[in-house]
Structures are given as C-alpha cells and as structure tokens.
Amino acid sequence: MLNRREAISRLLADRGDMLVVAGLGQSCFDCFAAGDDPRNFYLWGAMGGAVPAGLGIALAQPERRVLVVTGDGDALMSAGAFATVGAEAPENLAICILDNERYGETGGQVTHTARGADLAAMAAAGGVGKARTVRTEAELADAIGALRSGAGPLVAVVKVAPESEPGALPPQDGPHLKRRFRTAALGVEDK
Template sequence: MSKENKIILNRRVVVSQIMRERGDALVVTGLGSTTWDAAAAGDHPNNFYLWGGMGGAAATGLGLARAQPNRRVVILTGDGEMLMGIGSLATIAVAGPSNLAVCIIDNQRYGETGMQETHTGHGVDLAQIAAGAGFALTHTAWTKKDLKASIPHLYETEGPVFVAIKVNTDYVPMVLPMRDGTAIRSRFRESVLGARAFD
C-alpha cells in the first residue's frame, strides 16, 4: 500500500543535505533525478554521473568501492533504477565492502518515463530487501528527524549501508550536469587518482 499521502520530504532538499556532508566521499549517481539533484547541490569532480545504463548505479558503486577501499563511496539513486538492478544488492552484501553506502531517493515513481508508480508504491520495501541480502545496516527515512539520523550512516557507519529516503513527487526544475561521458570519466579519474590517472 502506498504511503504517498504521508511523504513530506522534498528530493532536492534531501539530496542537498546529503551532499553538504560528503567530505571527500566519491558519489555515484543513478540515471535521472538523482543526477540532476546532485548537480543542483553543486557540481564536484568526485561525482560520477551515470546518464544511462538504468540499473547500473549499484554495480558501478561496488566496483569503485572495491577499487578504492580507503575512500567512502556513496551510491545515490532512485527507487526505479534500484529495482532495475535489484540483484546488485545481493552482490554488494556478499562482497561486504565496509566503505560503501547505498542511498535510495524513493518517490515511488519512474520519473524518466512518465511518473508511473514503482513497486515501492505498492509495498515493496527496499530496505528490507537489503537487510535480507545481508547489509550491515538498513534504514528507511520518512521524516526530517529520520533524515537527520540517516545522513551520518551514509558517511560514517561501517558498510555496506543501505538507506532509503521517501520523498514526495513535487516538481523541481531540472539541473543538468556535464553530459559528455568521456569528460565525466576523465575528470573523475583524475580526481580519484591524481597524477596516476595519466599513467
């Protein structure tokens, strides 16, 4: 059953608050709204924007966390994108990266294809799926108080961590980051590796 009438959090505000606390964390954003919201919070060379490949954010973040075990990696994506790549949650749990957090901005909609309702609007609980897979910590935030308690887990709690944040479907203007995939990759690689990026 949908609890949409009880959802008060605005996705743009939520993502801005999450990004404000990032420090030097590496952030992988999934297709669509989370990419726009991360860009609206302020473009950063440690942001890896996924413009395509729906369902690939979690797997990309896992690969990055394994390649950079001394850096915090946060996957920031939507419920529709996570549902598309749901098997990645089991793979992440089995791999057990202590430096990885998955944050789902859950508006219970497929925003990229016309705002059709996702399964989370029909009672599918992504945090319970992550818990069942074996994540070290899972949480769902519905309120400002929940959100405030959730953000430190994304950056400080030993992972893998899974946080779903329920947001409303209020319209926010689109803010597009750089779109050139080669430029995104090269900038991110240089930010992560420094001079070694050119070896």
C-alpha cells in the same frame, strides 16, 4: 513529505573526500544541483548501473568513502546487486535511494515500491544488515550521519515527495565525466 533536493543538498554539504555515484535521471540532477564536483560520476541514462558501479569503485578504492545516490526504479532494476554488496560487505560503501515510488524521469509511472515492494527489506534480505527506510525529518537527520560516515555497507531508502524538481543538468559528455572522475579519484591524469 521529504524533499529530495533538500535531502541531497544536506547529504553532500562539506562532503570531504567522498566519491559519489549518481544514478540516472533525477538523482543526477539532485547531485549536480548540490554543487558540481569532479568526484561525482553521473550515470545519466544507465538504468540499473548505480549500485553495481558504486560497489566496484568501493572495492577498488577501499580507503575512499563511496556514496551511491539513486532512485527506486534504478535500484529495483539492479536488486540482485544487493546480494553482492552483502557478500562483499565493503565498509566504505553507502547507498541512498530516493524512493518517490515513481519512474519520475519518464513521466511518473508508479514503481513497485508504491505497490508493496520494500527496497530496505530487499537489501537486508541480500545481506546488507544496515538497511533502513527514512520517512521523517528526524530519521533523515540520523540517516545523513550514517550515510556520510557510518560503517558500511549500508542502505537508506528515503521516501520523498513525487514532485519533480527544476532541471539541473550536469555535463553530458560521458568520456569527459569518466576522465575527470578517474583523475579526481586516483590523483593522476587520465588520458
């Protein structure tokens, strides 16, 4: 099975000017482990917030590439947001869902993607035409290219192994994270 940390390390290598919204829990850790960056906005515990936050940033900053990296539990919680992504259709928005079929961060309880729910189909039904499920190395290599530079909006649901990775904890100070992200994104100091 695909390894989440390796996939994100490759996805974020030489990332250029991309803004990254990291969904709660393990997605935050994966993005931090790939290299901390002020252009990362870590949501920590804000479950259901990653896709809506990424959508808002993409609409506000249409010239910037915006990448959401999040988990299946988070994406299931905000599934209605796929309809708004589909309706607004920002070309600069890409969404990578690390689907371990678990609420990994809280002990590995199975999510509905282990029981038939198909997040790529849900995104497509919401109007996000470019939605795919990634299971193999070859599919991952192709998806990384699309997530980094393909015309959006697009969603890649990457099926990853359920094992947790070693802890890699980003800064936890929310106002600090918000200020440094705004400064990095806007090029002006945010007080």
